[in-house]
Amino acid sequence: GNSVTQMEGPVTLSEEAFLTINCTYTATGYPSLFWYVQYPGEGLQLLLKATKADDKGSNKGFEATYRKETTSFHLEKGSVQVSDSAVYFCALSGIQGAQKLVFGQGTRLTINP
């Protein structure tokens, strides 16, 4: 079936460190890929997306590239801030026309000053 596998957390980094959160997917067809973020006490919100192979989504300094050959959508940021502390979810949709999102298990990120 369709699934998303994320890097196990929690991840703890110091401010200004480089961040990578790995995400790989299993799907038939060509899904759209998303990263959602959940800040403490808030609802899930869309961080970035990519809808076809080799697309790069970017927002707030975060980037992720849709890699069809490796079925991956890794999240990266060059210099993290304390305010980036949150839970990050990789997700896919669009399998066989379905709109529903299939989420990974989430990765908790903590940035220390």
Add this chain to the structure above:
Amino acid sequence: EAGVVQSPRYKIIEKKQPVAFWCNPISGHNTLYWYRQNLGQGPELLIRYENEEAVDDSQLPKDRFSAERLKGVDSTLKIQPAELGDSAVYLCASSREQGVSNSPLHFGNGTRLTVT
């Protein structure tokens, strides 16, 4: 624009009791979703509405869960009777565009249910 509004924010009930959650989506959003998020996991879809029609309820445990979206706007999700394993965060989301798979979902803050 105002976001997706859910209530209550928290609910604690004893097992075998009924419980209901309410969601008001963003104005103009035709598609509404209910997700369940267990602790340490990603959200899982329970049901999706296009206007007032439930178009995907394949993962809704229909023996105890029910949902409705009268008039195609706000929605309620009910559990009767609740079981210990129903403890989770129940998320409502909405999106604007029908039939567009990459239309972003807007989530509410969720209702955290604890069944004792």
